[in-house]
Amino acid sequence: MDLSCKSEYALLALLALAANAGRGEPLQIRQIAAEQNIPDRYLEQLLATLRRGGLVRSQRGAKGGYVLAGEPWKITLLEIVNCIEGVETQGADAQREPKSVEGSVIFEVWQEARSASDAVLQGYTLQDLLEKRDARRQLDIMYYI
Amino acid sequence: MDLSCKSEYALLALLALAANAGRGEPLQIRQIAAEQNIPDRYLEQLLATLRRGGLVRSQRGAKGGYVLAGEPWKITLLEIVNCIEGVETQGADAQREPKSVEGSVIFEVWQEARSASDAVLQGYTLQDLLEKRDARRQLDIMYYI
DNA sequence: GTATACCCCGGTTCTCCACTGGACTTTGCG
DNA sequence: CGCAAAGTCCAGTGGAGAACCGGGGTATAC
Numbered sequence: 001m002d003l004s005c006k007s008e009y010a011l012l013a014l015l016a017l018a019a020n021a022g023r024g025e026p027l028q029i030r031q032i033a034a035e036q037n038i039p040d041r042y043l044e045q046l047l048a049t050l051r052r053g054g055l056v057r058s059q060r061g062a063k064g065g066y067v068l069a070g071e072p073w074k075i076t077l078l079e080i081v082n083c084i085e086g087v088e089t090q091g092a093d094a095q096r097e098p099k100s101v102e103g104s105v106i107f108e109v110w111q112e113a114r115s116a117s118d119a120v121l122q123g124y125t126l127q128d129l130l131e132k133r134d135a136r137r138q139l140d141i142m143y144y145i
Numbered sequence: 146m147d148l149s150c151k152s153e154y155a156l157l158a159l160l161a162l163a164a165n166a167g168r169g170e171p172l173q174i175r176q177i178a179a180e181q182n183i184p185d186r187y188l189e190q191l192l193a194t195l196r197r198g199g200l201v202r203s204q205r206g207a208k209g210g211y212v213l214a215g216e217p218w219k220i221t222l223l224e225i226v227n228c229i230e231g232v233e234t235q236g237a238d239a240q241r242e243p244k245s246v247e248g249s250v251i252f253e254v255w256q257e258a259r260s261a262s263d264a265v266l267q268g269y270t271l272q273d274l275l276e277k278r279d280a281r282r283q284l285d286i287m288y289y290i
Numbered sequence: 291g292t293a294t295a296c297c298c299c300g301g302t303t304c305t306c307c308a309c310t311g312g313a314c315t316t317t318g319c320g
Numbered sequence: 321c322g323c324a325a326a327g328t329c330c331a332g333t334g335g336a337g338a339a340c341c342g343g344g345g346t347a348t349a350c
Contacts, residue, residue: 001146001147001258001262002146002147002255002259003251003252003255004307004308005307005308006307006308008248008251011247011251012245012247012248012251015247028325028326028327029326029327030326036245036247037244037245039308039309039310041309041310041311042308042309042310044327044328045309047327048327048328048329058327058328059317059326059327060315060316060317060326060327060328061315061316061317061318061325061326061327062316062317062318062319062324062325062326063317063318063319063325063326064316064317064318064325064326064327065326065327066327077254099182100157100181100182101278101281101282101285102156102157102160102181102274102278103153103157104281105274105277105278105281106148106153106156106157106274107148108277109222109265109266109269109274109277110147110148112265113146113262113263113265113266114147114262116261116262116264116265117146117258117259117261117262118258119261120254120257120258120261121254121258124254129247129250129251129254132250132253132254133246133247133250136246136249136250137246140246149338149339150338150339151338151339173294173295173296174295174296175295184339184340184341186340186341186342187339187340187341189296189297190340192296193296193297193298203295203296203297204295204296204348205295205296205297205346205347205348206294206295206296206346206347206348206349207292207293207294207295207347207348207349207350208294208295208348208349208350209294209295209296209347209348209349210295210296211296
């Protein structure tokens, strides 16, 4: 599981939504895309996927936009990645039936490695990322002085 | 880090070489390719990469072939994957300079996840895989009865 | 010297990722 | 109502990389 553009864009967008969660107003695609340097037509697809996954809610029409569907401290990075990277990918991985004993042993080890990295991703929520970002900003100010 | 054909083929080939390590005779590409169902011209490239990485040694000419360069219990899966998947991939990952604070925070989390899965891969050697395979074979016999 | 292996380099096909475009629908506001 | 501003759906493109194949060269055992 390497970091793809897709996942990174989705994370950035959700982070922007989480930071905006206090105000009642929804954020629009153009705004998120502009401030995070993401191609807007592409971000649109990702937000649609996140909506179908139930992670964000959308408001159509003028003054519309997107809001986070849940609390920032309840949404883990693993949920986000699983949603954005597609469940059918897991299916394709699972349905490759092992042709040899060696193959299935290798596959088991890889699943273990995958579980390990999934556990890390499950250990972080959007809220955690916001806090890490703020801590990082403080650090940057320290360095600037 | 998902399991690619490349890595799986390389693992299978090295497993065959490890199982053959007792005898002094080298294994030939055709033999490995035939018994593991790997396209031989492709396997040739992978073995060349493994040779340049110092994981196998080759013997040219008639009665030639490949032998493991080291002891099966000293070669970890992480070494193999790093060798076969290319070091320049890590470079490309590392050299993507973060454009925003959010981006670098995300990147750090992903590195942590990567480290976790790398640790799992480092915890297994070729010898371990051979033993897992043998245990699996015993299980299959039990089921057969 | 010849057969048998590895060695090197290049090409081909195919799939997927990142990205773009256009037509449509829904909503707010004058 | 009518228009503009937003999201929604579907369809396509371009480039990159993965998997694979072929041909000619070189070393080695017999």
